[in-house]
Amino acid sequence: MRFLAVGAHQDDNEFGCGGLAAKLVAAGHEVRFLSLCNGCGGHHIMTPEETTARRGRESAAVAKYLGITYDVWDIDDCTIMPDLETRMRLIRYIRTYNPDVIIAHRTNDYHADHRAAAQLVQDAVYILTVPHTCPDVPAMREMPIILYYEDRFKYPPFNPTYVISIDDVVDKKFYACHLNESQVYEWLPYTFLQTVPEGEEARLAWLKGEDPATMTDETILAHSREDGYAIRFAQTAARFRAELIARYGKEKGTAVCYAEAFELGEYGKQPNEEEAAILAAL
Ligand SMILES: [Zn+2]
Numbered sequence: 001m002r003f004l005a006v007g008a009h010q011d012d013n014e015f016g017c018g019g020l021a022a023k024l025v026a027a028g029h030e031v032r033f034l035s036l037c038n039g040c041g042g043h044h045i046m047t048p049e050e051t052t053a054r055r056g057r058e059s060a061a062v063a064k065y066l067g068i069t070y071d072v073w074d075i076d077d078c079t080i081m082p083d084l085e086t087r088m089r090l091i092r093y094i095r096t097y098n099p100d101v102i103i104a105h106r107t108n109d110y111h112a113d114h115r116a117a118a119q120l121v122q123d124a125v126y127i128l129t130v131p132h133t134c135p136d137v138p139a140m141r142e143m144p145i146i147l148y149y150e151d152r153f154k155y156p157p158f159n160p161t162y163v164i165s166i167d168d169v170v171d172k173k174f175y176a177c178h179l180n181e182s183q184v185y186e187w188l189p190y191t192f193l194q195t196v197p198e199g200e201e202a203r204l205a206w207l208k209g210e211d212p213a214t215m216t217d218e219t220i221l222a223h224s225r226e227d228g229y230a231i232r233f234a235q236t237a238a239r240f241r242a243e244l245i246a247r248y249g250k251e252k253g254t255a256v257c258y259a260e261a262f263e264l265g266e267y268g269k270q271p272n273e274e275e276a277a278i279l280a281a282l
Contacts, residue, residue, distance in 0.1 A: 001278060002030045004099035004144075006090075006121050008080060008113035009042070010035040010059050010072065011180050016149035017103050018173040019166030019233070019260045021066050023282050026169070031068040032097060035059065036117050041077030042187045048076070054182050061179045066172065078112065082119035088134055090124045094144070095137045100275065101145045103262065108153045121146070125268055145275065146265030150236060161264035163236070163243040164282050165256040170233060173258075177229055178204050184229075192226050213257055217241055233258040247280075 003024055007013040013021075013033040021031045039055030040048035056072055063070035071093075080086070094102070102125070105118035125146065131139040151158050166173060177184055185196045185203055197206050209228010212220050217238035223231045237244060237259035245253030264270070271279060 001100040001275070002098065003032070003101045003103065004094065004097055005031070005033045005103040006105075006117060007033065007035050007149075008105065008111065008117035009037050009077065010039050010055055010062075011177070011183050012105070012114070012149065013103075014062060014173070014176045014180060015232075017260060017262075018066070018176045019169050019258070020103075020164065020262070020282065021068055022169035022172040022176075023164070023166065025067045027282070029278075031066070032099070033059070033063070033068060033070045034093070035070075035072045036080055036120070037075050037077045037113060038072055039077060042183055044187065044190045046182070051182065055180075058180050058182060062176050065179060066176055080113045080116035080120070082116045082123060087120055087123050087127075090120050091127055091134050092137045094124060094128055095134070095140055098140060099144050101147060102268070103147045103149060104265070106148045106151055106153070106158070106263075108155065109151060110153075122265075122267055143267075143269040145271050146268030147262040148265055150261040150263075158261075159263055160240055160243055160261035162279055162282070163240040163247060163259050163261045165237070165244065165248065165252075166233065166258045166260050167256060170258040173233065174204065174208055174229060178207055194226070230258075233260075236261050 005013045005017050024031050038052045040052045042055065043051040059070045059072055102121060104121040105114040107115055107118040107122065109115050125143050127133050128140045129143055184207055189196050197203060208230040210231055212231055212234035220231060220234050220238040225232045234257055237256050240259065240261050244256050244259060247253060
């Protein structure tokens with residue numbers, strides 16, 4: 001199957017589905033990440049032009065490392081609009097790649113870019129199958145399946161359909177985050193008033209932060225997301241423990257430390273038996 005993750009920003013894909021991407025590639029599926037924004041706003045010292053160029057190099061490194069393709073559009077950070085022109089651009093782009101599954105934001109979110117990206121995907125999906133709209137690119141015969149990235153918004157709540165263990169690929173996910181160095185070691189620590197150590201090994205250890213392996217779910221959930229990416233990825237497993245047990249059985253589901261969660265979107269295609277089996281086997 002062909003999977004397309006449409007993040008507003010480059011790290012949305014790595015944080016939201018970096019583990020899933022690694023699992024899909026290992027299982028022989030094709031994965032592409034798209035970032036609608038160019039990353040220009042994500043730095044406090046470099047100019048927007050320097051930041052865009054550096055973010056592009058970081059995304060290329062992620063693509064090479066994960067064995068995926070990665071496209072970055074030229075929209076400046078914090079300026080995505082769910083307008084007709086961008087919708088048509090996205091329709092042409094999605095039709096050309098022809099994915100079976102699109103991973104997207106939900107439309108309730110704190111960030112205007114996430115909301116706009118979510119709206120653009122939602123506005124595009126049905127029209128992907130309408131031949132007389134954007135007739136220069138052949139229409140798809142079916143809509144793709146839509147999966148939402150996990151979020152923490154409650155009105156309406158994120159209601160996961162697939163909660164998958166990423167224990168087998170979590171080191172790959174950490175490293176994909178590590179490759180976004182201008183974000184995880186410069187910009188985000190600047191916004192959270194954090195100090196980052198020098199040297200690759202020390203930085204990677206700092207990025208992971210506290211080890212959740214021996215913590216209870218309650219303790220993991222009581223931690224701040226800023227206590228490290230290990231805690232952050234473990235919080236998904238702790239938050240959706242019941243779903244993990246339902247999926248993997250009591251023993252294996254209880255033992256899962258790191259997870260990613262996705263909600264099946266109502267407006268896209270609903271998986272057929274074969275697709276449901278592939279998604280269930282991840
Ligand atoms: Zn984002």
